[in-house]
Amino acid sequence: MFSSAGRFPLAGLLVLLKCAALGANEPTFAQTVQPFLKAHCIKCHGPDQQAGEVRLDELTAERKHTHTWGLIRAQLRDGYMPPRREPPPDAAQTRAVIAWTTALIASRPGRLPNHGNLLPHELLFGGPALTAGFGPARVWRLHPNAYQYLVRDVFKERLTGLSAPFTLQGERGIRDFADLYSLDEASTEILIRNAALIVEAQTSTENKNGQTVGRNGAVREFLDLLAPSAPTPRQLETAIQTQFRKAVARPATADEVRRYVGLYDKGVPTGDRVGAARTMLQVILLRADALYRYELGTGPADTTGRRWLSPVELEMAVNLSLGHQRHPALVPTLVAAQQQGVAAVRAAIAERVRAVLTGNKSDKERIYGFFREYFAYHHATEVFKDKPARWSYAPTQLVADTDRLMQQIVNSDRDVFRELLLTTKSFVNAIYKDENKPGRVPVLMPAVKPISFRPEKGDKPAVQFETWYGLEQFPEVQPVELPAEQRLGILMQPSWLIAWSTNFETDPVRRGRWIRERLLGGTVPDLPIGVAAMVSDDHEQPFRTRLQVTRSGRCWKCHQKMDDLGLPFEQFDHFGRYRTTEAVVDAAATAKNVDKKGKALGPVLRQVPLDTTGTITDSGDARLDGPVRDPRELIRKIAATDRARQVFVRHAFRYFLGRNESLADAKTLQDADRAYVQAGGSFRALVQALLTSDSFLYRVAPVEDQP
Amino acid sequence: MIPTRRHLLHGLSLGASATVLGPIVDRLVAHAAGASAVAQRRVVFVVQSNGMAPAHLLPAGLERKSATTDSPTRTFTEHALVGRTLHPALAPLAPFQGRLALVQGLSNKIALSDHSSELGALGCYPKDKVLGATIDYQMGAVLGGIFPQVGVGYSERGNAYCFSASAPGRRAPIVCSPAESFRMLFGSVAAHQDRTAFDHRTNLLEFMADDIKQARTALAGEERQKLDGYLEAFENLHGRQAQLAARAAEIRQHAPKLADKQLKNATASLTLEAQFEIAAAALLAGLTRVVTITSGGGGQAFGSYPELGIPGLHHIGHGGGYEDKSAQDCFVAIRQLHTRLIAGLAHKLHTQPEGTGTMLDNTVIVYLSDSGDSHHPTGKQWPVVLLGNLGGRLNTNGRYLDYPAYGRPGHRTLANLYLTLLHAVGKPQDTFGVPDPGLCDLDQTGPLTELLTARS
Numbered sequence A: 001m002f003s004s005a006g007r008f009p010l011a012g013l014l015v016l017l018k019c020a021a022l023g024a025n026e027p028t029f030a031q032t033v034q035p036f037l038k039a040h041c042i043k044c045h046g047p048d049q050q051a052g053e054v055r056l057d058e059l060t061a062e063r064k065h066t067h068t069w070g071l072i073r074a075q076l077r078d079g080y081m082p083p084r085r086e087p088p089p090d091a092a093q094t095r096a097v098i099a100w101t102t103a104l105i106a107s108r109p110g111r112l113p114n115h116g117n118l119l120p121h122e123l124l125f126g127g128p129a130l131t132a133g134f135g136p137a138r139v140w141r142l143h144p145n146a147y148q149y150l151v152r153d154v155f156k157e158r159l160t161g162l163s164a165p166f167t168l169q170g171e172r173g174i175r176d177f178a179d180l181y182s183l184d185e186a187s188t189e190i191l192i193r194n195a196a197l198i199v200e201a202q203t204s205t206e207n208k209n210g211q212t213v214g215r216n217g218a219v220r221e222f223l224d225l226l227a228p229s230a231p232t233p234r235q236l237e238t239a240i241q242t243q244f245r246k247a248v249a250r251p252a253t254a255d256e257v258r259r260y261v262g263l264y265d266k267g268v269p270t271g272d273r274v275g276a277a278r279t280m281l282q283v284i285l286l287r288a289d290a291l292y293r294y295e296l297g298t299g300p301a302d303t304t305g306r307r308w309l310s311p312v313e314l315e316m317a318v319n320l321s322l323g324h325q326r327h328p329a330l331v332p333t334l335v336a337a338q339q340q341g342v343a344a345v346r347a348a349i350a351e352r353v354r355a356v357l358t359g360n361k362s363d364k365e366r367i368y369g370f371f372r373e374y375f376a377y378h379h380a381t382e383v384f385k386d387k388p389a390r391w392s393y394a395p396t397q398l399v400a401d402t403d404r405l406m407q408q409i410v411n412s413d414r415d416v417f418r419e420l421l422l423t424t425k426s427f428v429n430a431i432y433k434d435e436n437k438p439g440r441v442p443v444l445m446p447a448v449k450p451i452s453f454r455p456e457k458g459d460k461p462a463v464q465f466e467t468w469y470g471l472e473q474f475p476e477v478q479p480v481e482l483p484a485e486q487r488l489g490i491l492m493q494p495s496w497l498i499a500w501s502t503n504f505e506t507d508p509v510r511r512g513r514w515i516r517e518r519l520l521g522g523t524v525p526d527l528p529i530g531v532a533a534m535v536s537d538d539h540e541q542p543f544r545t546r547l548q549v550t551r552s553g554r555c556w557k558c559h560q561k562m563d564d565l566g567l568p569f570e571q572f573d574h575f576g577r578y579r580t581t582e583a584v585v586d587a588a589a590t591a592k593n594v595d596k597k598g599k600a601l602g603p604v605l606r607q608v609p610l611d612t613t614g615t616i617t618d619s620g621d622a623r624l625d626g627p628v629r630d631p632r633e634l635i636r637k638i639a640a641t642d643r644a645r646q647v648f649v650r651h652a653f654r655y656f657l658g659r660n661e662s663l664a665d666a667k668t669l670q671d672a673d674r675a676y677v678q679a680g681g682s683f684r685a686l687v688q689a690l691l692t693s694d695s696f697l698y699r700v701a702p703v704e705d706q707p
Numbered sequence B: 001m002i003p004t005r006r007h008l009l010h011g012l013s014l015g016a017s018a019t020v021l022g023p024i025v026d027r028l029v030a031h032a033a034g035a036s037a038v039a040q041r042r043v044v045f046v047v048q049s050n051g052m053a054p055a056h057l058l059p060a061g062l063e064r065k066s067a068t069t070d071s072p073t074r075t076f077t078e079h080a081l082v083g084r085t086l087h088p089a090l091a092p093l094a095p096f097q098g099r100l101a102l103v104q105g106l107s108n109k110i111a112l113s114d115h116s117s118e119l120g121a122l123g124c125y126p127k128d129k130v131l132g133a134t135i136d137y138q139m140g141a142v143l144g145g146i147f148p149q150v151g152v153g154y155s156e157r158g159n160a161y162c163f164s165a166s167a168p169g170r171r172a173p174i175v176c177s178p179a180e181s182f183r184m185l186f187g188s189v190a191a192h193q194d195r196t197a198f199d200h201r202t203n204l205l206e207f208m209a210d211d212i213k214q215a216r217t218a219l220a221g222e223e224r225q226k227l228d229g230y231l232e233a234f235e236n237l238h239g240r241q242a243q244l245a246a247r248a249a250e251i252r253q254h255a256p257k258l259a260d261k262q263l264k265n266a267t268a269s270l271t272l273e274a275q276f277e278i279a280a281a282a283l284l285a286g287l288t289r290v291v292t293i294t295s296g297g298g299g300q301a302f303g304s305y306p307e308l309g310i311p312g313l314h315h316i317g318h319g320g321g322y323e324d325k326s327a328q329d330c331f332v333a334i335r336q337l338h339t340r341l342i343a344g345l346a347h348k349l350h351t352q353p354e355g356t357g358t359m360l361d362n363t364v365i366v367y368l369s370d371s372g373d374s375h376h377p378t379g380k381q382w383p384v385v386l387l388g389n390l391g392g393r394l395n396t397n398g399r400y401l402d403y404p405a406y407g408r409p410g411h412r413t414l415a416n417l418y419l420t421l422l423h424a425v426g427k428p429q430d431t432f433g434v435p436d437p438g439l440c441d442l443d444q445t446g447p448l449t450e451l452l453t454a455r456s
Helices: A009-020 A030-039 A065-077 A091-107 A113-118 A121-125 A146-154 A185-202 A220-226 A233-247 A254-270 A273-285 A311-320 A329-341 A344-359 A365-375 A377-382 A395-412 A416-422 A465-470 A492-501 A508-518 A543-551 A553-559 A561-572 A587-592 A631-639 A640-658 A663-678 A681-689 B005-014 B017-034 B088-099 B119-123 B137-142 B178-189 B197-218 B223-246 B248-254 B268-284 B313-317 B327-351 B414-424
Strands: A138-141 A205-208 A213-214 A292-296 A428-432 A443-446 A581-585 A607-608 A615-617 A626-628 A698-700 B042-048 B075-080 B100-104 B150-154 B162-167 B169-172 B290-295 B363-369 B385-388 B401-402
Touching: A030 A091, A065 A091, A065 A113, A065 A607, A065 B017, A113 A640, A121 A508, A121 A640, A121 A663, A138 B223, A146 A185, A146 A233, A185 A273, A185 B223, A213 A220, A213 A663, A233 A254, A254 A273, A254 B248, A273 B197, A292 A344, A311 A329, A311 A365, A311 A395, A311 A681, A329 A344, A329 B327, A344 A681, A365 A640, A377 A395, A377 A492, A377 A508, A377 B017, A395 A416, A395 A428, A395 A492, A416 A631, A416 A640, A443 B088, A492 A543, A508 A561, A508 A640, A543 A553, A543 A561, A561 A615, A561 A631, A607 B268, A615 A631, A626 A631, A626 B178, A640 A681, A663 A681, B042 B119, B042 B137, B042 B268, B042 B327, B088 B100, B088 B327, B088 B385, B119 B137, B119 B162, B137 B162, B137 B414, B150 B162, B150 B178, B150 B268, B162 B290, B178 B248, B178 B268, B178 B313, B223 B248, B268 B290, B268 B327, B313 B327, B327 B363, B363 B414
Parallel strands: B042 B290, B042 B363, B100 B401, B150 B290
Antiparallel strands: A138 A292, A205 A213, A428 A443, A581 A607, A615 A626, B075 B401, B100 B385, B162 B169, B363 B385
8 A cells, every 4th residue: 555655656666664663574554554453443543533633544554644654653652542451452453553554654754844754764874775765746826025126126116005915824934845835826816916016016117208218126128118109919929938038037939929919819800909019918917837836857867767946947956055146147057057967957956056155145044944944943032031130131132142153153164063062152131333334343232232321319229131141231342242051042032931931931841842843853742732832830939839630641752851851941931031940929928918908910930950951851862862961961962962963963954955755765864964063063065964964955746645 | 457566566576687786676575565575684793892881782771790791690580671871982872772681691601712702702602713604604505695794893903804604614704994985885876887897807806717627627636725725716706797787777876975084094983884775785786785894803803093183992892081081981982883874774775675664673783892791701691782683583672681690500601602693593403512510410402591582
């Protein structure tokens, strides 16, 4: 069943899958998996009963069920299911089912960004990768920013009145996946309206000295279509070709030209030739291949059946992976390179990556975007908190500080991943005056000024912003070395800690989950719908004690993957401020805290000792597992492992290729990891390796899923 | 025999011009035919940011049983509104007092969040998970119309703003620019455009549907599905074009005449005013039967009303005032702006004859906040104002209803209210959204029977 339903019917991959996961006797859905489910699962997760709202009798090997299979695999592997009260399944049978699910996931990775880890790390990095990589032939709707650049490519001048037709989904993590987005009616309506506005601007004229001329930004080739007399066929074709090159970065074929002329002719009987011409120019802007990245593999095939991306496809893929703007000048280079062979193509792409990542003026926002989405510290601005009394609180500035630190580390391009985790430096409340004005020496100054106070009126001085980082004064030279043994790296920046906190508390659970998933490459199931996440409201206890509720039976199944990894960050309060004790409500003192009439005056706090210990368990690297004293030890230990770096590489793969990795990408990932290490931890080398990999360059058409 | 007006209209409705005059003739015929005519039902959702204070629903002289007015009661209570004075915040609705139901005590804790519950307010599920079609789209699916739902509103954030979903995972945007919502609904008959522009658009949609169909053939499997939505969009829009063409006269008659000040750099008040006008016109012209009008909300974009001396709603949400106005004064002022607009909408519907009565008789306006009962909601109560009885299906003739507090026997949720609406339009179902796990001991299914009439 599995092999016949394989998404990528490459003999090489299947051989590898069998070696990796299955052994000699390949388990099948019908013979191995279905009987197992029937015997051990369906009673509680079937038509009669759906324990935990899980139903397994309708599962198939289709890709839409990959995620569920991943969860089943984890439950079986970790021995959570079937429950102990039920007769245990035969160990060999269980292994066979695990092997089958593993193979399924390896060939059809989950569609969603946070499902990438379902493919076990060992399968990708556990041994030498033999297969030649490839990706699925696919389309990928433009990033919202790329749409803006498309508009700019089509009409160079300022244009008001346009709306954003689509956005990215708001979930944390890597957001722009090829499988996540399509165009619906609401987007389409806006796209049509935008196209009308753009073409109107492209064809707008004014009267100058009695002559009708194009306005600023109008396209010369289109003006012939505005004359009262009918345009010649040649004028029509020129206009079509001009718009086509602007929108799709290639010339139109004869057949395409014929169809557009047909649309024009259809509009002429209305008596409005100009309107007909504008409609014709609008539809070119609505083409699927203008609004989607096309990566079908329309180049030549190689001996294994993989197909090259054509030069136009490749140009779009490379430039929209590195930034948001196309760069059609790369096409002729790629055409020439493709004739010379794959090495020349790789060299041309590597050069383009180098130009973008090292260019002083190049737009690196999409590159930086990876680190923002990976760490998600920029969400600090979305976590609502009341400002602490007498403290300045400006989460935007805390995010800006981390952003600046991240950019400096990325641009230094040395040991990037470890530096991000372990740097002892930080930017602190900093902006550069006149940063964007050329020729001026930037002067560092505090972005958030101390709050003024009037001691003569009895005001108490406000705590200054720098104090957030443990400093007494605004440091004029930055990045500054933070107080010894308090903070390390991005995960101990206030912005990250706030982003992963709740309104009034720290959030060890989600912090732990972040570490489990993004550093250790593990998986945690989503919170089951219907489970109310409740930490006890007993504020007389430290948060760690209140979180004990998760250690009960069924909660602990998932929470043991998270809580102990997140608890060391209790070193910081929920604003990300370093602390050595924890404030809890003093019940006795609070009871006495009343005014003369006996009215309660509010809670009184007392300081209790702080516990910052945690445990690394089930990390996949036995040397790593064990207790840690505090968050710094936790991060130092993890940062020293190959595994964490490789998991980072996997995330970079997902971001730049817009999909989860499959087993066919094992060589790509290993090569990228090697390139990164050999270049001394160079992120540029990593991106070059990913964008010149077989996974990036080659496509194989997907086979239809079984019904 | 001298034909009566009723005969004339009847003949007209069967004649060739019927397709052009469609709804207006339907309505006149129905008006002439009397009670036997099938009336069209309509729902308007008005969703406002920063919470709906329970106190604003309390008429003068009424108190809630517990110590403060903001705490819900232990048992179900009901009072007639007749002879009572509405809270100043709702005073503009006084002309419709006999058509109001002020509903307190419903919860929607499943959608609880910091501020706005976003899609949770109309969907009754956790804010971040678009688990199904929201109530406005579900009503739209039953009630029909050229546009199954029209979502317009005001936001500081521009257009990236969603309170509704048409299906699981499919957010539907709120159009926040009046100019844009006008173009969407009335562009086909706008003064500066003529039939030609409309025909060009028809050609464009037809061409694009064909173009995407061709593009699809190059793709396989799931990749093809990524273009399906795009294709479907062109096909639907093309179909809608034909419907709009058939009703051009009707639409032209109702197209709102917006002032420049409502369209360019408009204040929040003017933007809302324009959106309410457009929404009313869309209902009068028969373009849609379900409108969602939103004001602020979504993340922390609450809104800004410098024209009322209230530059920031977040500030007042935290108890801050402006100049001589307390936070409560500001809340009342903002509420009055909205209740005035709602009253204006109700008035327009009331002046339009339909069946034996008016359009308002067949409508219900559901007014609530995306943020429950306050700026920082608990989700344990979610006050709702209902105006209109949906063609006699709802009992909203001047009532104040207070359901038992969260967790108490007889406690009901916002989902139950939405089930009531579905029931009232002939689509009864047991559950809506995601049930609240905190209420697992209570029955969360079915409509609010107190609000249904014998006719439903």
